Amino acid sequence: MAAPTSEAPAANDRGKLDSQKARRIVAAMRQSVGRRGATGSTFDQVAGEAGVSRGLLHYYFGSKERLMAEVVRHDCDIRLARLDEALGGADDVEAMVAVLVSGLEDMVERDPGAYALIFELFTASRHNEELRDAMADLYRRIREHLGRVLAAKEEAGIVKLRGTPEGVASALFALGDGLALQMLSDPDTDSSETLDAAIATAESLLGGG
Amino acid sequence: MAAPTSEAPAANDRGKLDSQKARRIVAAMRQSVGRRGATGSTFDQVAGEAGVSRGLLHYYFGSKERLMAEVVRHDCDIRLARLDEALGGADDVEAMVAVLVSGLEDMVERDPGAYALIFELFTASRHNEELRDAMADLYRRIREHLGRVLAAKEEAGIVKLRGTPEGVASALFALGDGLALQMLSDPDTDSSETLDAAIATAESLLGGG
DNA sequence: GGAGACTGGCTGGCCGGCCAGCTAGACTGG
DNA sequence: CCAGTCTAGCTGGCCGGCCAGCCAGTCTCC
Numbered sequence: 001m002a003a004p005t006s007e008a009p010a011a012n013d014r015g016k017l018d019s020q021k022a023r024r025i026v027a028a029m030r031q032s033v034g035r036r037g038a039t040g041s042t043f044d045q046v047a048g049e050a051g052v053s054r055g056l057l058h059y060y061f062g063s064k065e066r067l068m069a070e071v072v073r074h075d076c077d078i079r080l081a082r083l084d085e086a087l088g089g090a091d092d093v094e095a096m097v098a099v100l101v102s103g104l105e106d107m108v109e110r111d112p113g114a115y116a117l118i119f120e121l122f123t124a125s126r127h128n129e130e131l132r133d134a135m136a137d138l139y140r141r142i143r144e145h146l147g148r149v150l151a152a153k154e155e156a157g158i159v160k161l162r163g164t165p166e167g168v169a170s171a172l173f174a175l176g177d178g179l180a181l182q183m184l185s186d187p188d189t190d191s192s193e194t195l196d197a198a199i200a201t202a203e204s205l206l207g208g209g
Numbered sequence: 210m211a212a213p214t215s216e217a218p219a220a221n222d223r224g225k226l227d228s229q230k231a232r233r234i235v236a237a238m239r240q241s242v243g244r245r246g247a248t249g250s251t252f253d254q255v256a257g258e259a260g261v262s263r264g265l266l267h268y269y270f271g272s273k274e275r276l277m278a279e280v281v282r283h284d285c286d287i288r289l290a291r292l293d294e295a296l297g298g299a300d301d302v303e304a305m306v307a308v309l310v311s312g313l314e315d316m317v318e319r320d321p322g323a324y325a326l327i328f329e330l331f332t333a334s335r336h337n338e339e340l341r342d343a344m345a346d347l348y349r350r351i352r353e354h355l356g357r358v359l360a361a362k363e364e365a366g367i368v369k370l371r372g373t374p375e376g377v378a379s380a381l382f383a384l385g386d387g388l389a390l391q392m393l394s395d396p397d398t399d400s401s402e403t404l405d406a407a408i409a410t411a412e413s414l415l416g417g418g
Numbered sequence: 419g420g421a422g423a424c425t426g427g428c429t430g431g432c433c434g435g436c437c438a439g440c441t442a443g444a445c446t447g448g
Numbered sequence: 449c450c451a452g453t454c455t456a457g458c459t460g461g462c463c464g465g466c467c468a469g470c471c472a473g474t475c476t477c478c
Contacts, residue, residue, distance in 0.1 A: 175380070
């Protein structure tokens, strides 16, 4: 068949993308995009940070876009895991909202890159179909996942949703993303008033207060 | 005021940036960034679309970053004007929310670039101080402006805010931005459930329903 | 010895910035 | 009124650096 270089990232060998090196590359790319932006992340730097040669990025992923698509998938997993961990123990509306808010604050302060990554990937995805599909898929999965969690909490009588589980989940994410955008773009402004209003909003979405 | 004799020479004069051509350049850049992204917008293309030579962009703005900062300012004015026009006549909570939502939908569908612009500018601003300041300033102004409008509506007994005017304004923007992000990144998914939840939320923020 | 994993020099295209130079109009002085 | 001079506004060729992608070759393990 064709040379390995042009086929490497195809589904033919998903196992290859599970290798240690491939994982290191994806992780390095994720961090770099968060810090330097998508266009600011060059193969040279990323390869260096992953401790591999520049050529290997091509060997594994074929193109920058496909590498970014892989970052999207990886990021999705990370976010889902965090979400589950955080929401698992919350057993009333206030606790759930508090968990979400503190998670947000924590992320914005400790690892702004992780949030910036979303916006970077979004802007990049507007000019590449492959990436757009991956992003849409990520959002869908996260939304459905949180939707299921919310439905379970409602079943357990902990929340009383103001809408369908997925709709409420989406609205919560929208709120969180928008807040992060504000907090990141203007870190010096005190955001407590905004957070208070957002908390009231989130609680009303979950049928609390 | 525009007397040639009183014009300062080559320095970065603000008066110079009011000229017809400067305006055309800013408008073209705004559209281009919305469509092609910040890094995808080259001086060549933008100059062509503005009907001027490439050199003139440098002559007026000195660098790409400064041109983008100018786009931010221009965009701020546009958004403020739209907001006032839309909210002016709304005289109950439902009408206000309906106006905001339809404005959002309209913008996302008819001119996705205008919303994408925000995210483009945000990601670009993370790597340039000048731009970051301009963005922070834009957000602050818009927030305060909507805050004042909301305060006036509350004074008039139309709304009953669940928080400070500015806090509520910020939360509304956060919600809107986050919704736009979702709608743009996954245009094929039906967003009506999300919108329903968001509408309920927005109305509760304004003390309605 | 050969197949697959991996490397890094190379290239072609691109783009922001620079600057030498053009033009039109205003202002001289003769 | 007309050369001559000046200048602000504007132009576009050029350059230097950058970077994704290519590929010829090396290494390793079977």
